[in-house]
Amino acid sequence: MKVSELIPLIEAKNLTPDLPADREVTCGYVCDLLSWVMAHGDSGMAWVTVQTHMNVIAVAVLAEMACVILPEGIDMEQESLNKAVQEEMIVLQSPLTAFDICGRMAARGIPANN
Amino acid sequence: MEPLYTGSYHVAKDDYTSAGHASADIKRQLKQIGVSGDVLRRVAVASYEVELNLVIHSLGGDLTLNVYPGLVELISSDIGPGIPDLKMAMKEGYSTASEMARSLGFGAGMGLPNMKRNADDFDIQSTVGVGTTITMGFHLA
Numbered sequence: 333m334k335v336s337e338l339i340p341l342i343e344a345k346n347l348t349p350d351l352p353a354d355r356e357v358t359c360g361y362v363c364d365l366l367s368w369v370m371a372h373g374d375s376g377m378a379w380v381t382v383q384t385h386m387n388v389i390a391v392a393v394l395a396e397m398a399c400v401i402l403p404e405g406i407d408m409e410q411e412s413l414n415k416a417v418q419e420e421m422i423v424l425q426s427p428l429t430a431f432d433i434c435g436r437m438a439a440r441g442i443p444a445n446n
Numbered sequence: 447m448e449p450l451y452t453g454s455y456h457v458a459k460d461d462y463t464s465a466g467h468a469s470a471d472i473k474r475q476l477k478q479i480g481v482s483g484d485v486l487r488r489v490a491v492a493s494y495e496v497e498l499n500l501v502i503h504s505l506g507g508d509l510t511l512n513v514y515p516g517l518v519e520l521i522s523s524d525i526g527p528g529i530p531d532l533k534m535a536m537k538e539g540y541s542t543a544s545e546m547a548r549s550l551g552f553g554a555g556m557g558l559p560n561m562k563r564n565a566d567d568f569d570i571q572s573t574v575g576v577g578t579t580i581t582m583g584f585h586l587a
Contacts, residue, residue: 366551370495371560375487383551390466394473394490419470 333357333442335399335422338378341440342433344401344424347408348416355422357398359446360437362430366391373397374446378437380430384408386415393419403430449512449519451479456508457500462550465501469493472511472520479513481586488564489518489584495557495564496522496580502547504578518584520565528574536562536570 336353339346346353358376363369364383373379373395380401381388389412392400399422402408408416408423416423426433453475455468473490481489493509500507500522507524529535535542536558543553562568567583 364551365554367495367498367554367556367560369551370491371554371556371563381551385550386463387465387550387552390470390494394466394469394487394494396487 333440335378335424338399338437339424341436342401342424342426342428344426347402347413347423347425348421350417351420351422353422355398357437357442359444360434360442361444362434370395376446378442380433382406382430384412386412388412389415389419389421389423392421397421399424401426401433403428403433447514449514451475451511451513453511454508455497455510457497457504457506459501459504459506460546461501462546465498466494468509469497472509475511476513476518481513481518485518485584485586489520492561492564492582492584493520495561496520496582498552499557500524502543502552507577516586518586520580520582520584522578522580524577524579526575526577528576529570529572529578530574532570532572 335355357378360378362380364381375396377397378399401424405427472493504524505526510521512519534540538559539555541553541555547553565582566585569581572578
């Protein structure tokens with residue numbers, strides 16, 4: 333599934349609309365401990381987190397993820413969004429809870445691992 | 447042997463805003479040199495972990511990237527405080543990170559084990575009151 337198809341699935345708003353949303357989502361993950369994500373993150377991952385500081389973008393970029401998803405309408409600081417655009421990391425904001433986002437992704441066949 | 451490429455980065459204590467700059471540049475440089483795929487990803491993860499460790503735990507230090515034929519080497523060298531119990535520090539889930547680090551989502555006690563997992567060669571030397579030096583090697587196929 334492409335990020336552009338994930339957006340309507342989780343009723344998300346793309347906070348980085350200038351970036352192409354054609355990246356392939358190959359797996360999903362939810363975690364707020366960045367050092368844990370560093371150990372378990374994978375390429376093509378759609379990562380759900382409530383963390384919004386700049387290091388979130390750094391972790392997602394290093395793991396070559398597909399996108400970062402903020403649940404429950406959480407906003408991201410402009411500084412972090414600027415970094416996301418600069419590093420070409422898509423950030424989505426969904427009104428759903430992390431539980432619902434993962435549930436919908438799983439129901440559409442997105443696995444936990446590549 | 448002289449490295450084909452060498453780069454050095456200073457990493458300051460508690461500088462969470464700049465954390466990730468050194469590892470991002472390391473990734474960029476390696477990409478330019480032609481390192482790609484799995485090795486590039488492993489170096490990127492390990493360099494970010496070690497850079498964050500310098501920010502979170504050290505009094506400041508330097509991160510050095512050396513590229514040799516067939517090998518990428520990362521050396522982290524700090525000016526203290528040193529690790530009192532290396533065996534515990536290498537254990538997954540053990541952390542002495544500050545509240546500040548934890549509030550940002552760090553300090554899960556995964557840093558050193560994750561470096562070891564991602565590097566092909568891993569060596570850590572630490573003396574309390576002197577400092578810690580971590581040397582990691584990544585073999586280029």
